[in-house]
Amino acid sequence: MLKHAYTLCLCFLLMLITPAMAAWDEPAAVLYNxxxxxxxxxxDIKKSGxxxxxxxxxxxxxxxxxxxxxxxxxxxxxxxxRKGKASFKLRLRDNSQLTFTSLQAGDADSRExxxxxxxxxxxxxxxxxxPAQSKFRVRTPTSMVGVKGTRFEVRxxxxxx
Numbered sequence: 253m254l255k256h257a258y259t260l261c262l263c264f265l266l267m268l269i270t271p272a273m274a275a276w277d278e279p280a281a282v283l284y285n286x287x288x289x290x291x292x293x294x295x296d297i298k299k300s301g302x303x304x305x306x307x308x309x310x311x312x313x314x315x316x317x318x319x320x321x322x323x324x325x326x327x328x329x330x331x332x333x334r335k336g337k338a339s340f341k342l343r344l345r346d347n348s349q350l351t352f353t354s355l356q357a358g359d360a361d362s363r364e365x366x367x368x369x370x371x372x373x374x375x376x377x378x379x380x381x382x383p384a385q386s387k388f389r390v391r392t393p394t395s396m397v398g399v400k401g402t403r404f405e406v407r408x409x410x411x412x413x
Contacts, residue, residue: 291329293326318351340378342368345374393409
C-alpha cells in the first residue's frame, strides 16, 4: 500500500513539474526598446496596466501596450531599437492617440512583429528594412497598412481627411 501511495505522489509531482520544464525550453520574447527623443508641446502616456496618465518627457522609456496621447499643437518623436541599433522612428502629431500593441523583435534574420494601433490622429514612420518574414503594421479603426521598410504616414479621424 505504501508503494502505491509513493507512486501516486511521484506521478502527481511529475504532472506539476513537466509544464514548468517545457517553459524553460522556450526563449523569452525579445521586445524593442522605445524612447521618446523629443517632446514639443504637451503629451501624456499611460503605461501598460496603469490607471492614470503621466506627462511625457524626453528620455521616457516606452514599452509594449503603452498608450501615448498628443495634445493640441504638439508632437512627439520616438525611436525604437533592438541591440542598440535604431530600427524605426515615429513622429506622432497633435490630437493623436497611439497604442504600441506589439513590439516583438527577432534576431538578425528572424521574424519580427510590430503592431501600432492609431485610434485617431497622424503618425509619420521611418522603418529600416526588416527580415523577410517580419511584419510592421499600423492599424486604425477602419484599415490596416503593412510595410517591410520605408517612410510613410498614416492619418485617421480628422475632419476633412
